[in-house]
Amino acid sequence: MSTGENVAEAVEIEQLSRTYQRKRDEQPRLALDHVELRIQSGEVHGLLGPNGAGKTTLCKILSTVLLPTSGTVRVAGHDVVTETDAVRRLIGIAFGGERGLYTRLTARQNLMYWSALYRQSSREARTRVGSLLHRVGLADRADERVETFSRGMKQRLHLARALVGDPRVLILDEPTVGMDPVAARDFRVLVGELRTEGRTILITTHDMAEAEAVCDRVSLIDGGRLVATEDPRTIGRWLSAYERITAEVVGSDLADRLQQLPGVAAVRTEGPGRVIVETDAEGACAEVLRVLVGAGVTSISTGRPTLEDVYLKVVGDRGLVVR
Amino acid sequence: MRLFWASARFQALKLRHSLDDLMVLVTLPLFTIAFMAIVTEAGRFDLAPYAVVGTGIMAIWSIALFVSGEIIDSERWNGTLDATVAAPASLATIVLGRIAVVTLISLFGLAESAFAAWAVFGVWVQVHHVGVFLLTLACTFFAMVGTAMIMSGFFVLARSAVQFQNSMSYPFYVLGGVFVPVAVLPGWLQPVSKVVFLSWAADLLRDCLQPAPVTQVLLRLGIILLLGAVAMAIGYVLIRRVLHRVRHQGTVSFT
Numbered sequence: 001m002s003t004g005e006n007v008a009e010a011v012e013i014e015q016l017s018r019t020y021q022r023k024r025d026e027q028p029r030l031a032l033d034h035v036e037l038r039i040q041s042g043e044v045h046g047l048l049g050p051n052g053a054g055k056t057t058l059c060k061i062l063s064t065v066l067l068p069t070s071g072t073v074r075v076a077g078h079d080v081v082t083e084t085d086a087v088r089r090l091i092g093i094a095f096g097g098e099r100g101l102y103t104r105l106t107a108r109q110n111l112m113y114w115s116a117l118y119r120q121s122s123r124e125a126r127t128r129v130g131s132l133l134h135r136v137g138l139a140d141r142a143d144e145r146v147e148t149f150s151r152g153m154k155q156r157l158h159l160a161r162a163l164v165g166d167p168r169v170l171i172l173d174e175p176t177v178g179m180d181p182v183a184a185r186d187f188r189v190l191v192g193e194l195r196t197e198g199r200t201i202l203i204t205t206h207d208m209a210e211a212e213a214v215c216d217r218v219s220l221i222d223g224g225r226l227v228a229t230e231d232p233r234t235i236g237r238w239l240s241a242y243e244r245i246t247a248e249v250v251g252s253d254l255a256d257r258l259q260q261l262p263g264v265a266a267v268r269t270e271g272p273g274r275v276i277v278e279t280d281a282e283g284a285c286a287e288v289l290r291v292l293v294g295a296g297v298t299s300i301s302t303g304r305p306t307l308e309d310v311y312l313k314v315v316g317d318r319g320l321v322v323r
Numbered sequence: 324m325r326l327f328w329a330s331a332r333f334q335a336l337k338l339r340h341s342l343d344d345l346m347v348l349v350t351l352p353l354f355t356i357a358f359m360a361i362v363t364e365a366g367r368f369d370l371a372p373y374a375v376v377g378t379g380i381m382a383i384w385s386i387a388l389f390v391s392g393e394i395i396d397s398e399r400w401n402g403t404l405d406a407t408v409a410a411p412a413s414l415a416t417i418v419l420g421r422i423a424v425v426t427l428i429s430l431f432g433l434a435e436s437a438f439a440a441w442a443v444f445g446v447w448v449q450v451h452h453v454g455v456f457l458l459t460l461a462c463t464f465f466a467m468v469g470t471a472m473i474m475s476g477f478f479v480l481a482r483s484a485v486q487f488q489n490s491m492s493y494p495f496y497v498l499g500g501v502f503v504p505v506a507v508l509p510g511w512l513q514p515v516s517k518v519v520f521l522s523w524a525a526d527l528l529r530d531c532l533q534p535a536p537v538t539q540v541l542l543r544l545g546i547i548l549l550l551g552a553v554a555m556a557i558g559y560v561l562i563r564r565v566l567h568r569v570r571h572q573g574t575v576s577f578t
Contacts, residue, residue, distance in 0.1 A: 020573050060575075063409040067570045088411040099402030099576075104340035109333075116329030117410035117417070145340075161406065 010169050010200035011039035011062065016071035018057055031057040033224040039202060044195050046215035047204040054224040055204040059173045063093040075169055092167030094158040096174030103147035107138050107157050110146060111164055118165035132160040137186065151178030170194060170201045176210060188214050243285040245277040247292050248299035261287055326412050330420025338428065347385045351432055352439035354378040359444050368446060372532035375436045375448045377502040380525055382432030384495060387467055388488045391422040392474035396484060405576050415562040422471045426464055448532055455540050456531035459524060462544050466520040466551030472558020476565045500525050520550040
């Protein structure tokens with residue numbers, strides 16, 4: 001792994017703001033708004049947010065591709081604006097999507113080129129590239145053109161490219177987009193291995209299950225502001241009041257009674273006799289269960305909120321609107 | 324230097340898989356034939372070097388404009404510039420290595436032109452001063468690489484690079500004395516031609532194809548090198564500035 005000062009905080013972000021203004025007469029658009037975030041060395045940190053929330057902007061600033069408008073960002077103690085070369089030696093970044101690769105070249109040729117950019121000798125690069133291709137499961141397709149790869153395979157190649165410089169801090173922007181479930185599971189295993197190696201990892205994702213599975217902490221970001229940073233399970237507990245009760249064979253009268261109970265936020269009917277009750281106050285769940293059992297309903301289930309529920313509650317459900 | 328060679332190797336690989344980038348070398352013989360037809364129809368076989376050198380230089384310049392000049396911009400469109408910028412490597416050196424390979428390949432345009440003149444019209448353009456000719460080619464290569472560095476930086480800044488690319492061909496063929504010697508251009512235009520390295524290179528290359536001794540070789544080669552060095556220095560600074568600008572604007576890549 002790339003050497004660097006052994007600082008406890010791999011990433012320190014203070015009062016980071018970034019605005020975009022394409023034309024002089026255009027109103028500046030705020031992409032990041034006074035973001036404060038600290039990521040410990042060896043931590044796997046998830047950045048969750050909808051499209052346009054500012055996740056990729058943050059990744060680009062961390063990787064020195066984009067300059068901040070104000071505030072400071074340090075990677076392993078090095079400022080991303082004034083010590084770019086030091087930062088670049090410590091980081092690896094994988095931008096998601098189909099682009100970002102030389103599709104007419106083979107996977108091996110792509111990685112050999114990127115190795116040279118990290119000042120590796122040909123012999124060192126050959127060894128490292130071979131091992132990375134094996135690690136991401138592309139060894140058998142190493143000498144085929146990237147344009148013949150599926151989206152998931154391209155994602156794996158992105159990941160290998162990010163690892164080519166043996167980075168201490170790994171930034172993964174939507175790393176599992178396009179991966180099939182098996183590849184996504186393998187990816188999680190790989191993230192676990194990378195964590196064991198002591199690397200700090202920042203992952204942006206829409207996938208709540210992925211964040212819960214691999215992250216030590218999760219930050220919710222929306223409209224350029226960091227809404228919360230917590231352990232994914234802690235965030236889940238925040239909304240323990242927001243429980244969901246599903247019951248079968250419930251008549252409309254009973255559904256109306258449930259709606260009148262204190263602490264019941266909503267009662268939705270899904271199909272004949274199936275209702276979903278959402279509560280928003282502690283103790284409300286117990287009261288709903290008592291009424292249901294008292295009415296003779298026996299097919300009942302309750303559920304803890306998933307990270308997705310939390311995400312929707314904290315960020316808000318605004319459909320497909322991009323701010 | 325390792326980065327330079329790695330970038331050069333990479334560009335060679337890339338060109339092998341993107342032969343469409345070298346389309347100019349496919350159409351070049353047609354230009355040679357057109358100019359040679361004019362020369363032979365007029366019975367001026369002594370002007371054959373003008374047709375051969377002229378069309379050869381046209382190919383070198385066109386490839387610089389449309390391939391070397393687009394190196395940074397095509398990385399932006401491909402989405403690979405982000406990762407390149409995030410790597411601990413000088414973008415200007417990467418571009419330099421890549422342009423060097425493109426320019427080296429474009430020099431084959433001269434040989435191709437000479438071959439086309441011989442194959443179609445039976446006119447063999449002989450190199451009478453091989454040493455000077457090779458030295459001139461080397462200096463032309465250096466100056467073209469430097470000039471292409473400016474192009475690659477400039478085309479990122481230009482909102483409509485294609486317009487610039489199209490409009491930077493024929494005016495430079497005139498200013499560079501590619502077909503018509505600078506000496507016969509209007510007097511007010513000649514000082515401008517003197518700062519275009521092509522004019523010195525084209526004159527020297529043509530002189531090497533004549534039996535008469537080539538005069539002021541070192542001075543003329545020195546001027547080509549000087550103009551090339553100035554262009555390379557400007558290119559380096561421009562690429563650094565451009566990089567800072569796109570990082571500031573958030574336009575390193577187009578999403």
